Amino acid sequence: MAHEETAKPGAGARLLIRNIGLLLSGDLRQPILDADTVLVKDGKIAAIGREKDVDTEGAARVIDANGTTLAPGLIDSHVHPVAGDWTPRQNQIGWIDSCLHGGVTTMISAGEVHMPGRPKDVVGLKAMAITAQRAFAALRPSGVKVLAGAPVIEHGMVEEDFRSLAEAGVRLLGEVGLGSVKDGPTARQMVAWARKHGMQSTIHTGGPSIPGSSLIDKDVVLAADADVIGHVNGGHTALPDGQIRSLCEESTRALEIVHNGNERAALFTLRTASELKQLHRIILGTDAPAGSGVQPLGIIRVIAALSSVGEIPTEVAFCFATGNTARMRNLDSGLIEVGRAADFVFMDAAQHSAGKTLLESVRLGDLPGIGMVVIDGEIRSERSRNTPPATRLPKIVK
Numbered sequence: 471m472a473h474e475e476t477a478k479p480g481a482g483a484r485l486l487i488r489n490i491g492l493l494l495s496g497d498l499r500q501p502i503l504d505a506d507t508v509l510v511k512d513g514k515i516a517a518i519g520r521e522k523d524v525d526t527e528g529a530a531r532v533i534d535a536n537g538t539t540l541a542p543g544l545i546d547s548h549v550h551p552v553a554g555d556w557t558p559r560q561n562q563i564g565w566i567d568s569c570l571h572g573g574v575t576t577m578i579s580a581g582e583v584h585m586p587g588r589p590k591d592v593v594g595l596k597a598m599a600i601t602a603q604r605a606f607a608a609l610r611p612s613g614v615k616v617l618a619g620a621p622v623i624e625h626g627m628v629e630e631d632f633r634s635l636a637e638a639g640v641r642l643l644g645e646v647g648l649g650s651v652k653d654g655p656t657a658r659q660m661v662a663w664a665r666k667h668g669m670q671s672t673i674h675t676g677g678p679s680i681p682g683s684s685l686i687d688k689d690v691v692l693a694a695d696a697d698v699i700g701h702v703n704g705g706h707t708a709l710p711d712g713q714i715r716s717l718c719e720e721s722t723r724a725l726e727i728v729h730n731g732n733e734r735a736a737l738f739t740l741r742t743a744s745e746l747k748q749l750h751r752i753i754l755g756t757d758a759p760a761g762s763g764v765q766p767l768g769i770i771r772v773i774a775a776l777s778s779v780g781e782i783p784t785e786v787a788f789c790f791a792t793g794n795t796a797r798m799r800n801l802d803s804g805l806i807e808v809g810r811a812a813d814f815v816f817m818d819a820a821q822h823s824a825g826k827t828l829l830e831s832v833r834l835g836d837l838p839g840i841g842m843v844v845i846d847g848e849i850r851s852e853r854s855r856n857t858p859p860a861t862r863l864p865k866i867v868k
């Protein structure tokens with residue numbers, strides 16, 4: 471388990487990535503870019519183009535992508551972290567490092583709900599949210615950006631609580647519905663206060679996830695109007711199809727599909743969103759750690775499922791876990807665009823996949839082989855210890 475302080479590459483450090491076989495942008499409007507070279511400066515994308523058109527001089531580090539596919543690092547929109555790289559949910563250490571090996575470079579907390587003895591009084595829950603925000607801002611397990619500090623709202627909170635949380639640096643609300651607030655009007659009021667003070671919100675959708683949690687149906691979800699309709703496919707128990715359809719039709723908020731949810735409901739959501747031309751609202755999460763454990767490959771498994779069984783082009787399915795989430799969540803990563811964070815995953819078709827290319831193999835339902843993960847321009851892992859082996863691997867030239 472690698473616990474590391476936030477990495478700060480040297481000023482002006484340049485990373486050159488050349489010989490990219492396929493460049494996925496993360497942008498639904500143009501998911502494939504016509505380029506084979508990416509230049510990184512100070513951890514940000516500085517240039518994208520053909521090698522002959524990019525200023526390749528003076529790079530401190532050079533990676534030959536060796537014809538592999540480069541995509542933005544994957545974003546898990548729904549995790550439940552607690553402390554560093556340990557989760558008490560299944561008493562596991564190193565789960566975030568395992569997810570890095572699944573291509574995940576950013577995780578967003580939907581509440582630190584597994585904290586043993588989690589405080590539910592207002593002072594206590596605020597203190598815990600601020601502590602989680604500070605702790606994960608100061609320490610990135612294996613370099614992964616964990617955006618945490620997501621308080622679960624409880625009855626008795628007033629606008630001043632949201633103002634003071636925001637002032638202290640808390641930018642998220644944990645899943646509405648996991649605390650005592652389960653009714654539409656109270657949730658709506660608190661979500662509005664959070665929004666007014668610059669905090670983003672998410673809501674639990676569907677049946678209770680574990681003993682002690684409850685049903686949140688479409689009426690509560692619509693009334694609350696949180697920014698993210700958390701696990702629209704249930705976590706695990708999904709709402710009836712008619713209710714999921716209402717959420718697609720009557721709301722404009724993000725439709726989050728999670729690995730630890732109902733697969734049939736995930737496909738129903740995908741088809742409904744596609745029919746309504748609302749694919750830009752689809753974002754992906756694992757909802758891990760949870761009762762069903764930790765899924766290091768959860769995000770690429772959902773991408774492969776939506777692409778193959780859901781019959782969505784692979785390059786589009788990758789946008790769900792990258793650019794869509796980045797836009798919905800106002801992140802500086804998730805897109806291959808000049809000025810964005812240099813968070814990348816290198817992939818190729820897994821060895822012996824029936825698909826000849828990365829896109830074809832995932833479309834057939836195979837997981838890609840991950841060859842390298844880069845965060846803020848720093849190489850964080852090389853050949854994945856968790857995916858099937860990739861046919862080709864990127865090489866570090868210098």
Ligand SMILES: [Zn+2]
Pocket residue numbers: 645674675679700701705
């Ligand atoms: Zn939930």
